[in-house]
Amino acid sequence: MLPDQQFLRIPGPTPIPPSVQHAMNLPMIGHRDQETKDLLHSIKPKLKPVFGTNQEVLMIAGSGTAGLESAVVNAVQPGDEVLVIVTGAFGDRFAQICTEHQIATHRYDVKWGEAAEPEEIEKYLKSHPHIKAVFATLCETSTGVLNPVKELARVIRQHSDALFIVDGVSGVSGADVKMDEWEIDILITGSQKAMMLPPGLTFAAVSERAWKVIENNSRPSFYFDLAKYRDQLDNDSTPFTPALSLLFGLNQVLELMEQEGLEAVYSRHRQMMNMTRAAFKALDIPLLTSDESASPTVTAIKPDDFDPDALRKVLKKEFNLTVAGGQKHLKGSIFRIGHMGYCSPADILQTIGIIEVALNKIGKPAELGSGTRAAQEIMLSGGS
Structure with a gap:
């Protein structure tokens, strides 16, 4: 780092x-x-x-x-x-x-x-x-x-x-x-x-x-x-x-x-949302929201077999990657990834790749590349 x-x-x-x-x-x-x-x-x-x-x-x-x-x-x-x-x-x-x-x-x-x-x-x-x-x-x-x-x-x-x-x-x-x-x-x-x-x-x-x-x-x-x-x-x-x-x-x-065009801006955000959601589905880690209710700017992940705050600590300490925790009664049970504004699909690929490594470091078995591959497939398909 x-x-x-x-x-x-x-x-x-x-x-x-x-x-x-x-x-x-x-x-x-x-x-x-x-x-x-x-x-x-x-x-x-x-x-x-x-x-x-x-x-x-x-x-x-x-x-x-x-x-x-x-x-x-x-x-x-x-x-x-x-x-x-x-x-x-x-x-x-x-x-x-x-x-x-x-x-x-x-x-x-x-x-x-x-x-x-x-x-x-x-x-x-x-x-x-x-x-x-x-x-x-x-x-x-x-x-x-x-x-x-x-x-x-x-x-x-x-x-x-x-x-x-x-x-x-x-x-x-x-x-x-x-x-x-x-x-x-x-x-x-x-x-x-x-x-x-x-x-x-x-x-x-x-x-x-x-x-x-x-x-x-x-x-x-x-x-x-x-x-x-x-x-x-x-x-x-x-x-x-x-x-x-x-x-x-x-x-x-x-x-x-x-310069980008507002429709392209919205399409980019939808693509990053779909990449993020596909990645965690491939990693078999539950999402908090349904696909129908999902936001194009932030994704909430609700793991059922590891501590999200432990993951966040490793991400910050070893990679200087900051993701958000839960608020109020969701504190300690979810983590959130922002994908909005000055953020691109390439940034999402990097984020998912780092998370896959960090998951293994905290003892959560995660097949390296599986989430990244799912996100890459969305990216290649232009899935927005």
């Missing part, structure tokens, strides 16, 4: 492209000068296709959780009834944020590792007619589940007047999402996942329908007042000091996505 060589395969933060790192090292500029206005003017139209929207995408200095809280405080008020679809740790976080803000929070808990079922949400909405907003997670990072957001949006529209607010933090730019077409009202993401940037930026796209609700929300807000960001962005500015180095990097990220 070379001391400066590391392999980061967690579901965020993710590796950063060298050209993006270079862009972030550009000299600092005045955040109210014309150069910043020009930068924001360049970024604005390139962000919209990533969200699948014609709305402006707001950029806020803060983590993905800042985006989640901004959605809550702008779209609902204390005492309002909301439904939070909880399919893992980050659905639970949405529920915690709502509860902290004295919102009447209904939880619909789904077994971790499974996706929400639109038919069940339809039944819930019919029996709770006063719900003002429904919160859901596009990709549940803690379990590797991709929720059927398009279908959830359809039943919410058909059976309620509720806003549909989606945490897309580990999904947007790695999974195809069409905010306008699917009628999502607020879509949030963060910089450190498939967006290929360090932590520190959150993004929010807001529908016209949601803006009407926000504008009639009497609840006071200062930093998280989305209307302030909207109004300033119209003038190619921000209401507060922007994270300029991250904006330099974001501009380059969007250039890279345009």
Whole structure:
């Protein structure tokens, strides 16, 4: 293992492209000068296709959780009834944020590792007619589940007047999402996942329908007042000091996505998902999620005959390969591999090959090359 060589395969933060790192090292500029206005003017139209929207995408200095809280405080008020679809740790976080803000929070808990079922949400909405907003997670990072957001949006529209607010933090730019077409009202993401940037930026796209609700929300807000960001962005500015180095990097990220093409970006993520899943099936190691519910950005593996944390320790100590562990009640029972953003099928082949060696080192018999071969076959077939 070379001391400066590391392999980061967690579901965020993710590796950063060298050209993006270079862009972030550009000299600092005045955040109210014309150069910043020009930068924001360049970024604005390139962000919209990533969200699948014609709305402006707001950029806020803060983590993905800042985006989640901004959605809550702008779209609902204390005492309002909301439904939070909880399919893992980050659905639970949405529920915690709502509860902290004295919102009447209904939880619909789904077994971790499974996706929400639109038919069940339809039944819930019919029996709770006063719900003002429904919160859901596009990709549940803690379990590797991709929720059927398009279908959830359809039943919410058909059976309620509720806003549909989606945490897309580990999904947007790695999974195809069409905010306008699917009628999502607020879509949030963060910089450190498939967006290929360090932590520190959150993004929010807001529908016209949601803006009407926000504008009639009497609840006071200062930093998280989305209307302030909207109004300033119209003038190619921000209401507060922007994270300029991250904006330099974001501009380059969007250039890279345009060069590759968004459909190719999504196809690459699906291919890496299929390679990873095929590898562990070949190694006879169980996966947490079904193929139908699997996320293209992160895969959760649930071994039944070895300690996943023991594997993670060997991977880190001997190969400087970092994979994620489980969260909450899944801690110690799963490990997760991130395959999003600046990650290629070649990186997945390397990751699987290292894991095969590490499995044998912890006493788990694994036929060397079997998982790698399965991933190679997916790669050769173009299986995305």
